Amino acid sequence: MIYNDFKKIVNISKEEISGQILEQNRDSIKIKKEKRAIENLIRIIDATLAICSKKSFQAMSIRDLSAESGMSRGALYSYFTSKEELLVLIQAQGREIANRVLCDQIAHGNGPAEKLRLGIKSHIYLSEAMQTWFYFTYIEARNLPKDEQKRAIESELQTEKIFIDIINEGIQEKVFRDENVVLAASVIKAMLQDWYLKRWKYQNRKVSVDDYADFVINVVESTLLIK
Amino acid sequence: MIYNDFKKIVNISKEEISGQILEQNRDSIKIKKEKRAIENLIRIIDATLAICSKKSFQAMSIRDLSAESGMSRGALYSYFTSKEELLVLIQAQGREIANRVLCDQIAHGNGPAEKLRLGIKSHIYLSEAMQTWFYFTYIEARNLPKDEQKRAIESELQTEKIFIDIINEGIQEKVFRDENVVLAASVIKAMLQDWYLKRWKYQNRKVSVDDYADFVINVVESTLLIK
DNA sequence: CAATAAAAAACGGACGTTCGTCTTTTTTCT
DNA sequence: AGAAAAAAGACGAACGTCCGTTTTTTATTG
Structure with missing residues (x-):
């Protein structure tokens, strides 16, 4: 078994993961178009993980997340209903x-x-x-x-x-x-x-x-x- | 070597620790009487550790610390100059x-x-x-x-x-x-x-x-x- | 294929709350 | 009484969240 095999598994799964998140939270996610929703969920999660490798989730503000993800605060709240829910979701x-x-x-x-x-x-x-x-x-x-x-x-x-x-x-x-x-x-x-x-x-x-x-x-x- | 020996070491050290903290932060701690200062530093540190075993230091507010330690917010700031300094100190x-x-x-x-x-x-x-x-x-x-x-x-x-x-x-x-x-x-x-x-x-x-x-x-x- | 209408998504200012900190007042102790 | 410490309260900044509006995308029509 080689490490590279694993990397592939994970990269392929990235969209799949967001797809699952979307499925399981269809009611709280306000975006209709699936493709758009998945794309942006990935952006949001990537941004969250990037920020939280440097500071804690508590210390990360929605404004930070907005800046890192390139989405407005308002748009973010179309993908989750509260900051805490974002944490739970990930x-x-x-x-x-x-x-x-x-x-x-x-x-x-x-x-x-x-x-x-x-x-x-x-x-x-x-x-x-x-x-x-x-x-x-x-x-x-x-x-x-x-x-x-x-x-x-x-x-x-x-x-x-x-x-x-x-x-x-x-x-x-x-x-x-x-x-x-x-x-x-x-x-x-x-x-x-x-x-x-x-x-x-x-x-x-x-x-x-x-x-x-x-x-x-x-x-x-x-x-x-x-x- | 028995575990109880260790407990003694630590308990004896408790005042000593606070004494060291007091020494090393004489300029930022505004309390004059040494005995009083050490007593309250212990209270503050114990309260902080107690709270932070349940939630993060970020999530702990000075108001929480005030309630747990039984000291007012104003009094607390006689023992450290900022919340961050308290973290560093401990x-x-x-x-x-x-x-x-x-x-x-x-x-x-x-x-x-x-x-x-x-x-x-x-x-x-x-x-x-x-x-x-x-x-x-x-x-x-x-x-x-x-x-x-x-x-x-x-x-x-x-x-x-x-x-x-x-x-x-x-x-x-x-x-x-x-x-x-x-x-x-x-x-x-x-x-x-x-x-x-x-x-x-x-x-x-x-x-x-x-x-x-x-x-x-x-x-x-x-x-x-x-x- | 434009032009237009409708829907979806993004935006960003504003609100209420909570926070850390500072200043003022009150209490305590010698 | 006077110094030292604690308590109380005030202040501005920053937060999460909401919501009216604008922009973008999609659908419809001639």
């Missing part, structure tokens, strides 16, 4: 696609050892291709309304569950050591998240996405694999 | 004490293997005792002014440097495998940070601070130790 869709792509990828693996490697690689690749999106989803989750926060937590736990299941499978098949499964999945998740949370660090040090993925796999296999 | 002091305690602890270790274990345990214990503080420092770093942001990054890298040095020492002494040192230190840091960033998760699962520390040590030693 987060929900980000979680959705991340989870879907990850599940798709892992399904291709044969046996727990390969699935584990595939899960780690897929997640790191995906977070590389959608870095601003992942960063935004993580860092702004606390600004979500309570009910949406719950959904974010569930999503986080579900991703972890994927790894828990793989590790359990490996223990049953006697290819993995009988370690604390939940903790193992937790620290795997921690290492995966570091890649998109500390992108500046790895970029400065010229650590490639493959270097990092291989190293994480090495650490995990050292801990789990029976030699 | 962050800077938090970094200072964290770094100092960590260095103190590691100095007690003999040889790289023990130093590594000690470094991991110390960091996790410390972040447990000062959880809100660590969380705040991490999550609000991006809202700092540019120059202070640089200092935060330097501090992060310095903590990592501590682990880099230990691992290098271990490789030279042939007790550690010759892995990518920088990446090893990075993922260690990632696992350490997860403890205070995902406290809710570990609390729900009733994972104790010792369970977690031991597991991280296990993972790291599996990767690095020569058997």
Whole structure:
């Protein structure tokens, strides 16, 4: 599996994502023409992610968003009903696609050892291709309304569950050591998240996405694999 | 080393921290009587951390802080000159004490293997005792002014440097495998940070601070130790 | 294919609110 | 009483949002 494959998946999905957003929010989005709506949703989301890689969503004003996206404040409010709804919209869709792509990828693996490697690689690749999106989803989750926060937590736990299941499978098949499964999945998740949370660090040090993925796999296999 | 030792260190340090803040900001703090100033600085900082464990510093208004601390808005401005300065003040002091305690602890270790274990345990214990503080420092770093942001990054890298040095020492002494040192230190840091960033998760699962520390040590030693 | 009418979308000024901060008044303490 | 600290209130700036108007796009007509 090569990283470039992933980039393609994500780029192709960009319109698809906005299309999904449009579908799921047909009532609150006032624009009739689908093509126009999708185009501008992409502009709005790109602008939001660009701004929020530099400052927090709270700190971003609708005026900032207007300037960055090149749309007027009034026009923006044809695409969402409130600033908070914009946050929810981006987060929900980000979680959705991340989870879907990850599940798709892992399904291709044969046996727990390969699935584990595939899960780690897929997640790191995906977070590389959608870095601003992942960063935004993580860092702004606390600004979500309570009910949406719950959904974010569930999503986080579900991703972890994927790894828990793989590790359990490996223990049953006697290819993995009988370690604390939940903790193992937790620290795997921690290492995966570091890649998109500390992108500046790895970029400065010229650590490639493959270097990092291989190293994480090495650490995990050292801990789990029976030699 | 027991966790309770750490709690004591931190609690004793609480007044000391505020004392340091007072010293270093004598010109911008308008209160003359030292005892009074220290008492209220503690109140202010505690209130800030309490509020910011639920919402962002940006979202916290001075009115919120006034209500939580039981001091008037006017009184608050006798202790700092601007909201931003309050943020800088807490962050800077938090970094200072964290770094100092960590260095103190590691100095007690003999040889790289023990130093590594000690470094991991110390960091996790410390972040447990000062959880809100660590969380705040991490999550609000991006809202700092540019120059202070640089200092935060330097501090992060310095903590990592501590682990880099230990691992290098271990490789030279042939007790550690010759892995990518920088990446090893990075993922260690990632696992350490997860403890205070995902406290809710570990609390729900009733994972104790010792369970977690031991597991991280296990993972790291599996990767690095020569058997 | 123009010319015109209708619909859709974008615009940007204005409103009410909330914010950080400053000034003035009141209280507290020695 | 007088200095020090706290409280109360005022102020302007900036915010999210709304809405009347203008511009752009699409549809209709001769």
